[in-house]
Amino acid sequence: DTEVTQTPKHLVMGMTNKKSLKCEQHMGHRAMYWYKQKAKKPPELMFVYSYEKLSINESVPSRFSPECPNSSLLNLHLHALQPEDSALYLCASSHQHQETQYFGPGTRLLVL
């Protein structure tokens, strides 16, 4: 089973809202990732968690705040976003950091 789940599937928020994206996997993977993908572009890495510790932050603005409460769960807290943050947000996980990444279905975010 290579299932990564993400909720919600779609999210519309205003620039003053606070919302969270959730990602879950039950494959025993110890590395989890957040990517941002704009239309017709490849995914861009935002954050990497390895063994529940943030190991990579690709200079992402502080209005995006990741959290890894346990080995199965990864959250992305959103606050004071801009319209240009509208994108598909993909979560992925892998057994270890350097191994094959399995992606979730993504959350389509629209910031108004």
Added chain:
Amino acid sequence: AQKITQTQPGMFVQEKEAVTLDCTYDTSDQSYGLFWYKQPSSGEMIFLIYQGSYDEQNATEGRYSLNFQKARKSANLVISASQLGDSAMYFCAMREVSGYSTLTFGKGTMLLVSP
């Protein structure tokens, strides 16, 4: 310089025919991994196939095979017997052992399969 190059923005193929999607890469690492992902319009990135730089045999997974030519630094994806459900964006990606060991994606190739 681009690390992963996919020169075909779009490809058309008829159902049941084979199609090759091109991917070339650039790295000075001896140890690296190459991946292909499929992304339908629904958005999910689906892992298709993996090739390690030390693997002597070309990787195969069902109708997918990876034509790995190390000296040419190419890792083309071959889809045999195309199906309508193969219509999607296809991304080639590389993971280098050095540095952050994160995935570097190409720009993708949109494949359309016609009846």
